[in-house]
Amino acid sequence: MTRINDDYAKLRAGYLFPEIGRRVREFSAAHPDAKVIRLGIGDVTEPLVPSIVAAMHAAVEEMAVRETFRGYGPEQGYDFLVDAIRANDYASRGVALDNDEIFVSDGSKCDVGNVQEIFAKDARILVTDPVYPVYVDSNVMAGRTGAADEVGRFAGVTYLAATAQNGFVPAPPDDSVGPIDVAYLCSPSNPTGAVATKAQLAAWVAWARRTGATIVFDAAYEAYIRDPELPRSIYEIEGAKECAIEVRSFSKRAGFTGVRCAFMVVPKALMGKNAAGEPVSLNALWARRHTTKFNGTSYVIQRAAAAVYTPAGQAETGAQIDFYLDNARILREGLVAAGFTVYGGVHAPYLWLETPGRQSSWDFFDRLLREAHLVGTPGAGFGPSGEGYFRLSAYNSRANVVEAVARIARTFR
Amino acid sequence: MTRINDDYAKLRAGYLFPEIGRRVREFSAAHPDAKVIRLGIGDVTEPLVPSIVAAMHAAVEEMAVRETFRGYGPEQGYDFLVDAIRANDYASRGVALDNDEIFVSDGSKCDVGNVQEIFAKDARILVTDPVYPVYVDSNVMAGRTGAADEVGRFAGVTYLAATAQNGFVPAPPDDSVGPIDVAYLCSPSNPTGAVATKAQLAAWVAWARRTGATIVFDAAYEAYIRDPELPRSIYEIEGAKECAIEVRSFSKRAGFTGVRCAFMVVPKALMGKNAAGEPVSLNALWARRHTTKFNGTSYVIQRAAAAVYTPAGQAETGAQIDFYLDNARILREGLVAAGFTVYGGVHAPYLWLETPGRQSSWDFFDRLLREAHLVGTPGAGFGPSGEGYFRLSAYNSRANVVEAVARIARTFR
Numbered sequence: 001m002t003r004i005n006d007d008y009a010k011l012r013a014g015y016l017f018p019e020i021g022r023r024v025r026e027f028s029a030a031h032p033d034a035k036v037i038r039l040g041i042g043d044v045t046e047p048l049v050p051s052i053v054a055a056m057h058a059a060v061e062e063m064a065v066r067e068t069f070r071g072y073g074p075e076q077g078y079d080f081l082v083d084a085i086r087a088n089d090y091a092s093r094g095v096a097l098d099n100d101e102i103f104v105s106d107g108s109k110c111d112v113g114n115v116q117e118i119f120a121k122d123a124r125i126l127v128t129d130p131v132y133p134v135y136v137d138s139n140v141m142a143g144r145t146g147a148a149d150e151v152g153r154f155a156g157v158t159y160l161a162a163t164a165q166n167g168f169v170p171a172p173p174d175d176s177v178g179p180i181d182v183a184y185l186c187s188p189s190n191p192t193g194a195v196a197t198k199a200q201l202a203a204w205v206a207w208a209r210r211t212g213a214t215i216v217f218d219a220a221y222e223a224y225i226r227d228p229e230l231p232r233s234i235y236e237i238e239g240a241k242e243c244a245i246e247v248r249s250f251s252k253r254a255g256f257t258g259v260r261c262a263f264m265v266v267p268k269a270l271m272g273k274n275a276a277g278e279p280v281s282l283n284a285l286w287a288r289r290h291t292t293k294f295n296g297t298s299y300v301i302q303r304a305a306a307a308v309y310t311p312a313g314q315a316e317t318g319a320q321i322d323f324y325l326d327n328a329r330i331l332r333e334g335l336v337a338a339g340f341t342v343y344g345g346v347h348a349p350y351l352w353l354e355t356p357g358r359q360s361s362w363d364f365f366d367r368l369l370r371e372a373h374l375v376g377t378p379g380a381g382f383g384p385s386g387e388g389y390f391r392l393s394a395y396n397s398r399a400n401v402v403e404a405v406a407r408i409a410r411t412f413r
Numbered sequence: 414m415t416r417i418n419d420d421y422a423k424l425r426a427g428y429l430f431p432e433i434g435r436r437v438r439e440f441s442a443a444h445p446d447a448k449v450i451r452l453g454i455g456d457v458t459e460p461l462v463p464s465i466v467a468a469m470h471a472a473v474e475e476m477a478v479r480e481t482f483r484g485y486g487p488e489q490g491y492d493f494l495v496d497a498i499r500a501n502d503y504a505s506r507g508v509a510l511d512n513d514e515i516f517v518s519d520g521s522k523c524d525v526g527n528v529q530e531i532f533a534k535d536a537r538i539l540v541t542d543p544v545y546p547v548y549v550d551s552n553v554m555a556g557r558t559g560a561a562d563e564v565g566r567f568a569g570v571t572y573l574a575a576t577a578q579n580g581f582v583p584a585p586p587d588d589s590v591g592p593i594d595v596a597y598l599c600s601p602s603n604p605t606g607a608v609a610t611k612a613q614l615a616a617w618v619a620w621a622r623r624t625g626a627t628i629v630f631d632a633a634y635e636a637y638i639r640d641p642e643l644p645r646s647i648y649e650i651e652g653a654k655e656c657a658i659e660v661r662s663f664s665k666r667a668g669f670t671g672v673r674c675a676f677m678v679v680p681k682a683l684m685g686k687n688a689a690g691e692p693v694s695l696n697a698l699w700a701r702r703h704t705t706k707f708n709g710t711s712y713v714i715q716r717a718a719a720a721v722y723t724p725a726g727q728a729e730t731g732a733q734i735d736f737y738l739d740n741a742r743i744l745r746e747g748l749v750a751a752g753f754t755v756y757g758g759v760h761a762p763y764l765w766l767e768t769p770g771r772q773s774s775w776d777f778f779d780r781l782l783r784e785a786h787l788v789g790t791p792g793a794g795f796g797p798s799g800e801g802y803f804r805l806s807a808y809n810s811r812a813n814v815v816e817a818v819a820r821i822a823r824t825f826r
Contacts, residue, residue, distance in 0.1 A: 001686040002533075002536065002594040002595060002626060002627040003532065003533035003535075003685060003686060003687075004532060004687055004698060005530060005531050005533060005698070006688045008531070015705070043485045044484050047477050047479045053473055053474075063469075064466040065460050066810075069460040069668075071456040071670040071671045072456045073671055106708075106710075106711070109707065114706065117418060118421070120416035121556060123415065123416055138705065138706060141530065141702070143534060181415040212415060255484075257485045258482075258483040258711065258712040259711055260519075260709070260710070271414060273416060274416075274417055275419045279414065280422075282417070285418070288421055291428065292428070292547060292554070293522065293523060293551060294523055294526075295519075295520045295670075295673065296671075296673070298711060298714055299671040300714075397479075
């Protein structure tokens with residue numbers, strides 16, 4: 001029989017969200033009248049805004065006519081979209097990029113899952129804990145780790161605990177951790193909602209440049225930052241182009257979780273080294289990966305993404321993000337009033353709360369579902385340092401958010 | 414510095430199509446008045462058919478309204494599409510599949526590039542020669558090969574020559590090649606246009622079951638088969654579910670090269686073995702890969718694909734394929750009249766011709782471009798056994814195809 005990739009067996013059984021789904025289905029089957037409100041998976045609920053809808057209809061019409069029909073596009077994305085990204089997301093904040101440093105894709109999950117392919121088979125990985133599981137799982141599948149221990153930490157991976165003590169933004173490690181090839185950072189953070197300051201990111205950039213590590217900076221939630229002093233791109237930090245890849249998404253910025261568009265920036269100044277110790281362009285490696293295994297994002301979807309950058313698109317998607325941030329504020333105020341210690345939810349769509357008495361996060365999940373008919377995400381699902389914490393997301397209708405707060409008040413006051 | 418994946422350095426410089434693009438740009442710059450007709454890259458030219466356009470508009474409208482908006486969908490694809498695939502592509506031909514054996518994706522290039530991840534790091538690969546480059550390149554990048562020799566064959570890969578002698582459908586290898594884990598087959602073939610008969614596929618299935626190999630069967634062009642006796646799915650062969658994965662695409666079947674939708678079938682009866690020799694479900698491995706590194710195909714695009722299976726969609730896309738097949742016939746007849754020896758182009762959109770006097774395929778490329786202002790694809794770009802051959806594609810307007818034939822007649826008669 002064909003020999004399989006044995007590293008898959010190291011993955012922990014049951015991805016977090018399927019397990020949540022299973023428990024919710026069981027509860028709903030036993031309590032068919034309970035109106036369960038889901039604040040678990042970070043999935044948007046508001047419809048696409050009018051300027052995006054109009055752009056999609058127009059693009060579909062182009063595809064219906066021979067003269068304007070588009071077949072294969074450039075794998076890196078059409079210039080109309082890359083130009084808009086470059087001007088609006090970067091040049092406007094003082095970051096100069098070339099078009100061939102931006103790679104349009106169909107989603108950040110793909111990008112952060114695939115980017116590890118360009119690194120050495122035994123590259124040393126660093127993540128914060130708790131963390132978005134894809135960073136680690138994609139490296140486990142590629143054979144860069146040993147087995148997981150009983151709390152879910154994989155041998156060979158360096159974990160930095162994100163705790164209340166460090167404001168959920170760990171400082172770079174000291175050299176005792178040994179050489180690191182790739183460090184994954186996420187700001188605003190999924191799951192904690194913490195946002196790194198310029199000083200904190202500058203410390204990471206300085207560390208990466210000193211040690212020769214590459215930072216994979218996941219900025220999928222940057223649009224939720226409302227404080228102009230907080231960095232929305234790691235490239236706002238001097239020297240970051242020499243040490244960082246940046247991941248961006250339209251999913252939470254423009255309601256694209258079901259539309260599918262994202263991009264990744266790999267600067268041409270960013271070098272790795274080959275086995276002979278010679279410098280090799282990571283941009284060239286990623287371009288090769290992207291063009292060999294990907295055939296570009298749908299034309300209609302790229303037109304939808306480009307519409308985000310029109311004046312109307314900016315205003316409409318900005319209002320949508322304001323709506324979710326208001327949801328976050330309402331949840332936050334309700335939780336605080338009910339006696340919870342709450343983090344995040346200010347420049348981020350996620351709230352990170354301490355479970356009462358630091359109860360196990362899965363026990364709290366069950367209690368919240370049973371007593372308040374609310375679904376959240378147990379912190380332990382994001383890593384051992386998430387134990388005793390719980391994630392709630394601001395993605396829901398206003399009515400459901402208000403109702404959720406009322407149920408929390410009834411249940412916990 | 415971060416250590417990189419050194420296997421990328423083994424890839425041959427310059428992917429085939431960029432090199433073609435470079436030569437065409439140079440020629441066009443030197444001859445700005447030449448009206449170059451491109452029969453090179455296999456990219457469709459006809460617009461989306463009305464039923465697909467209508468389905469896309471309707472789906473966009475759903476996304477514009479909160480009550481019908483869709484966020485994240487199931488990573489494997491929506492049931493409305495998977496049901497249609499299962500019923501129309503398989504049940505109708507006597508192949509029973511379950512929905513969870515079908516994985517909707519954004520393209521076959523992704524699927525055939527990614528599928529190797531579930532196999533052992535040192536899995537032994539077999540391909541035919543000439544071959545679609547992604548099968549080999551994705552395995553080179555994963556470190557399963559040695560370096561390439563001067564004709565481009567990678568050490569450690571088993572190549573079976575597809576030649577005029579075997580009708581461009583090689584028989585399975587004898588056991589002297591040693592154990593094979595994964596064999597890539599493509600029918601109708603890109604680039605040769607050859608179609609495997611049931612007897613030929615049955616021989617491959619028997620070989621795979623006897624030796625324990627897994628066949629990755631690329632059926633991206635199955636819709637071009639018009640002879641009911643020729644198999645459109647490998648699962649029409651008894652026992653194939655125990656030894657084969659099948660790749661399908663909407664790109665050439667419904668004009669989706671710029672729309673992006675495909676799917677892959679991984680039967681639950683298909684097992685590999687782990688290092689301990691125990692059987693492991695390849696379906697379970699691929700499900701884990703697909704859900705960990707992919708977030709589903711765009712909802713609007715899945716609705717477009719589902720429209721292919723409506724009665725109107727079947728009629729309209731069938732007429733579109735008839736149109737391309739007529740182009741192939743016209744090209745074929747013109748080439749034969751001009752004295753060429755031509756293969757393919759009957760149940761396939763590709764014609765595979767012998768270069769005059771078995772001239773080098775790149776020299777013939779240059780001559781065809783210079784003298785007839787026609788662009789095709791040099792056979793050598795698909796592997797050493799493609800030397801002395803040339804691929805032309807039927808994807809163009811009727812006027813351009815007729816003009817191409819006239820130029821061929823003038824140039825070669």
